[in-house]
Amino acid sequence: MKRASSQFHALYASIHDYLERIYAEHNHHELAKKVMQIMGPGTNPVEVEAHKNLWDESDVLAITYGDSIRKANEKPLKTLHQFLTRQLDKTISTVHILPFYPFSSDDGFSVINYVEVNHGLGNWQDIENIAADFDLMADLVINHCSSRSLWFENFRQQKQPGKDYFITCDPDTDLSDVTRPRTNDLLRETETLDGTKHVWCTFSHDQVDLDFSNPEVLLEIIGIIKHYLDHGITLFRLDAVAFLWKEIGTSCINLPKTHEIIRLLRLVIEHINPKAIIITETNIPNRENLAYFGNANEAHWIYNFTLPPLVLYTLLYGKSDLLKQWMMSMPPAQNGTAYFNFIASHDGIGLRPVEDILNEQEVDQIAALMRQFGGDVSFRTMPDGTVRPYELNISLIDALKGTFDGEDDFQLQRFICAHAIMLALEGVPAFYIHSLLGTPNDHERKEASGHNRAINRHQWDFHELLNELGNENSLHHKVFTELKKLITIRRKQKAFHPNATQFTLHLGDNLFAFWRQSIDRRQSIFCIYNISNQPQTLALKDVNLIELNRWFDLIGTQEFDNPRATVELQPYEFLWVSN
16 A cells, blocks of 8 residues: 555656646646546556557558548448458558547647547547557647637637637737748737737647646646547547747747656656557657657657658659668667658648758759649748748659659559558558558549648548459559558568667669568568669679578568579569568
8 A cells, every 4th residue: 555655656746847847837736636636546656667669560550530431321430440340450450530529620630629529420439439449549639729619719708718728929029930830820810808819820820829838728638638548549649749838039849848748748648548659740850850759758659750751752763862861860769669650641741851851952843743743732931931842732642653754654563662661661650541542632622622731631432442442453452452461461570560670771772771670689671672663683692691591572472592693673663581
């Protein structure tokens, strides 16, 4: 009994210390008590091991909206559950359902009510049913909420809860140092019972930033987290978290107190459920992104935002030099942390993470090509008032329909090669549903919504989709079949553990290659990709295969008995050579 009491005291003390650093002028003891009350009697006071991996090579994610697949007269979450269990049961371990709450815009990221399920999608029982069959990731849309939320309506009416939940600012304040991800005005004029106020809106005027300098806002968020955990959610995507804390005169991004809040939230979450995982969504330059690992006390996983634009550029360019340079600069994630690898998502392909890799001419070149392939480009405002490309808006299957030389006949091969790179890299791989299905640009949806990102947010009819997947001649069938095959192979290889050793190989500009070795050092896999549209010759002696071992390709049927032989790789062909 004394031991349990001591452990609870230690947990309370840790929570208190974080709160003291975040809210120096508030009563930290009372705040810590409130946090403990929200956590509830199910709290696990035992110290959680920071460097324990809660994942392995079998972990593969699918990212989807709750209504990406629809069936007449059925709630979309039920339809999604059917599709996942019938088509992906042995393929993925985890599903990330993008915001499934009532919302007013941005396809869910303007949340009206955090603790309800959008009635058009289903209910909490549907969420729990999916969580019973798959590990479930949900979005904690933490930076902002909808201008139609109860909190913001109460702000207008100057009553609680909400009266002081939002950031107000004099419009004459110099905000030129603030980092902007969008081109709209930062402040929104709003009429309240206390007169005209100007509220802070980082992303859109329907997404009003929450004021975390008010500890009551943090307590609300912790209550929401507890609600999600109670409904079976075990992975938390902290949306736009880099912008959380604001201080006038700074960039208002990646501030120290943002990191303190993430550490506190991790402490709270892992003591309610020691198997829960935090993922930070920070679409920023790579060096800043890496800081969100903290000392294995912030994010368990960080989004590998550099990967999508850099893999795309590599396959369009046909040379691996920039990808190799970046890869050699990436520190291995320490145990208890991992990279979250993806090359397509519900958003566009962000360009900020490659600001220190691609120059302006190269960025403009890739943006022009994406327009040529039917996509679009979103922009952000720079401190000097100019605008620069911020994001490529295009489906990945269309983004890879050609190279800088124009369209060609290698779209499918190039697309599969891109995902084979992602699958083999250090980290946990995640597939956007429309990449798994080979869904092309949805121009009609983009035009109807008026938003560039809608081009990659198609909604499939359930029966039409099954027909396409069952048609051996359809591109959708070919993509789905090939990707499922690769995922199945990957999930059985200990050398593909997210934290297994990785080294870059140097086999010429037209080949991209790296070596993975299992944590127990028993398995090695040499991953070799022809990233060009021309055949390439590989000399096995350059790979340095150990002659005493038997080597074979995990994907095909090749065996490599002669380590001094040569192998010809066709355009975008790849090998996973294992012992």
